[in-house]
Amino acid sequence: MPSDSDDDPEDEDVIYxxxxxxxxxxxxxxxxxxxxxxxxxxxxxxxxxxxxxxxxPPRHLPTSRILPASAPIVPPSTLEQRLTPLLFEFSRLLAVVPAIFGTLYNLYHMSHPPAGPRAPERIDFFVSALWAVLTGYQCLALTTGLLARWRVYYPPLPTLIRLLALQAICWPATHLTLSLLGHARRPAAVWAAIGTTTCCSRSVQIWVTSNLWGEPAAAPGAGWRRFGGRWSGRRWDWREVGIQCMLPAGVLYFVMAWAEQLRREWSDC
Structure with missing residues (x-):
């Protein structure tokens, strides 16, 4: 028995x-x-x-991802919750290792100056030790600021990788600067260059992290609060840059200039 579709010739041209x-x-x-x-x-x-x-704002980044609406399928273990902050702290403190070695090196040679007609004197190593201390402080502050930003934007493992990568860049850069500029002959000038570069990097970090702010519901003293606690983008806070970066470097340049004058006076005596 023929079906209804056989009677309708228009069904042959229909695309379903x-x-x-x-x-x-x-x-x-x-x-x-x-x-x-x-x-x-x-x-x-x-x-x-x-x-x-x-x-x-950081809570909307990255824009291509969807924030999870529920807790993770596999919640972190208690060991992971305790270990992650320790790894962050350890990686953050690695930033001061080159400066610590530089400070100890300069203090040792300040008490045991090298012999030679044009060898650096005690006062040169004293100024170098001051610059090394400033370098360590600025490196630690820079790493701490970047860590605060990375913890807002990235999960723990990518944040830890970025911390270690930062140290893998800073350590060889410091050693390369000491080698190329000849730290053994001009310690004060070399550490002044390293300290000044670190202060400039610190000022850039202040600008990079200036778009972070604390949520209104956050606990007092927690998080970042800038520009009244509302989103305003990145800005150059010249007051903070001047206090945190320019002022310490300027004080050491002042000490360095007077140390050179005193060294000349003592040499003429």
């Missing part, structure tokens, strides 16, 4: 398509209107921008 179902994200979270802040049409707001170029 699957019914479009809503995306999984739409079914789970519901439809949500997206702000039209990115466009490729010239003349419109946000033309030429991409999602990675938008300066957003």
């Amino acid at each position: 398509t699957a019914r479009r179902t809503p995306a999984l994200r739409t079914r789970l979270f519901g439809a949500r209107a997206k702000a039209d802040t990115i466009s490729t049409t010239p003349g419109l707001r946000g033309a030429g921008e991409t999602e990675t170029e938008l300066d957003e």
